[in-house]
Amino acid sequence: MLFAPVCDPSNNYGLAWASGEWGQPPGNSDGYSSFPATVSECCAACFTTTGCAFFEFFEEECHLTTFGGGPVTNPYNNVCPNGVAGFNFAPGSDFNPPANVFAEGPCSGPYTGPNS
Secondary structure (H helix, E strand, O other), rough: OOOHHOOOOHHHHHOOOOOOEEOOOOOOOOEEEEEEEHHHHHHHHOOOOOOEEEEEOOEEEEEEEEOOOOOOOOOOOOOOOOOOOOEEEEOOOOOOOOEEEEEEOOOEEEEEOOOO
């Protein structure tokens, strides 16, 4: 299994968010998958899944939000070939690592949607 430094338990698995907005680059469609996993496995899965914008670990279930299918704007990056999604999240009361965690994935960037 890949170990991404952001997935370090001493760094709360890189997760620190609870609510906010996101948007994939124009021309892309969003995707969603969920499966049983540990928080470390969930984090690692996001960092090895093409187009993973963010992930949530809740009640021993991993939830990945991805995007793709649009123009290839980053051809030399096999994890984020369609660029980065906008991500504007904030800490909240639901943040309770490692039982309930939420974090940016490798394909997230600054939010450029309404009210940004």
